[in-house]
Amino acid sequence: MLVPAVLTGLGCLALLFFERQGQAVGRLVAKPLAAAGFVWGGCLNLMEAPSALSTGILVGLCLSALGDLLLLSRDRRFFLAGLTAFLLAHVAYAGTFLATMDSVGSLIGGVVVASAGCAWVARGIWDRLDDGMRPAVLAYMAAIALMVGAAWGTAPATWWFGGGALLFVVSDIAVARDRFIQRSFSNKVWGLPLYFSAQWMFVIGTLHWGA
Numbered sequence: 392m393l394v395p396a397v398l399t400g401l402g403c404l405a406l407l408f409f410e411r412q413g414q415a416v417g418r419l420v421a422k423p424l425a426a427a428g429f430v431w432g433g434c435l436n437l438m439e440a441p442s443a444l445s446t447g448i449l450v451g452l453c454l455s456a457l458g459d460l461l462l463l464s465r466d467r468r469f470f471l472a473g474l475t476a477f478l479l480a481h482v483a484y485a486g487t488f489l490a491t492m493d494s495v496g497s498l499i500g501g502v503v504v505a506s507a508g509c510a511w512v513a514r515g516i517w518d519r520l521d522d523g524m525r526p527a528v529l530a531y532m533a534a535i536a537l538m539v540g541a542a543w544g545t546a547p548a549t550w551w552f553g554g555g556a557l558l559f560v561v562s563d564i565a566v567a568r569d570r571f572i573q574r575s576f577s578n579k580v581w582g583l584p585l586y587f588s589a590q591w592m593f594v595i596g597t598l599h600w601g602a
Contacts, residue, residue: 392432392598396591399428403587410579422463425587426456432594440598447487448597454480455590462566470570474527481534484593488541488552501540501553508560509536516571535560551596555589562586 402425409417433449454476461473492498509532520528535556542556543549565582569575 392435392594395428395431395435397428398431399425399587399591402426402428403583407579407583410583411576418463422459423456426459429587429590429594430456432591433597436594436597444487444491445597447483447490448593451480451483451487452590452593454483471524471527474531478527478531478534481531481538484556485534485538485541488538488545492541492544494544494549496544497549497553498540498544501543501556502536503540505536505539505556505560506532508564512564512567516567519571535563551592551599555592555596558585558589558592562589 402421402423405421406418406425409415409421430449430452433445433452436445437449458473458476458480461469461476464470489498513528513532516528517525539553539556539560543553545552562582562585565578565585569578569582
């Protein structure tokens with residue numbers, strides 16, 4: 392598991408470097424490599440401990456990697472396609488967590504907290520969204536709020552899954568700021584490490600759940 396984790400870490404560092412330099416070709420190499428690392432980790436989990444949970448997590452990881460590739464483009468069509476891929480990833484994660492959930496209270500609390508955060512983000516970007524983008528953004532926020540709640544209700548890996556889900560939400564704030572408010576390297580500096588850390592927390596949480 393160490394090698395794929397290192398691959399993600401090095402890929403993330405390279406991606407930040409190329410983002411800072413404005414090198415599009417470098418981004419096209421670094422981001423897929425970073426994503427390949429967490430997908431590799433998910434594959435190892437499935438091979439070592441096959442289960443519905445490891446399968447569901449791997450599906451979410453693969454959809455996230457697809458979203459990463461699509462979001463390499465600034466084109467609106469690719470952005471919507473990437474948003475859809477991540478929405479489906481959150482649906483996969485949420486369904487997986489719900490299947491192993493043992494705390495309805497944590498589910499409700501997580502949904503409420505995540506929904507409040509999403510509402511705060513939506514308030515800041517709503518006027519910048521066109522009519523075609525608003526339904527997609529709302530659907531995405533609903534999916535991630537459900538995913539966060541379900542993650543906190545999953546034992547025995549609650550802290551790994553729940554913590555990863557929260558990091559995912561925070562990293563999405565960086566994406567929203569960069570896309571709709573102000574494009575800046577500073578958004579990448581904190582958003583990308585949090586995003587890749589979130590994916591790896593899901594991978595590690597799967598290991599703990601199967602232990």
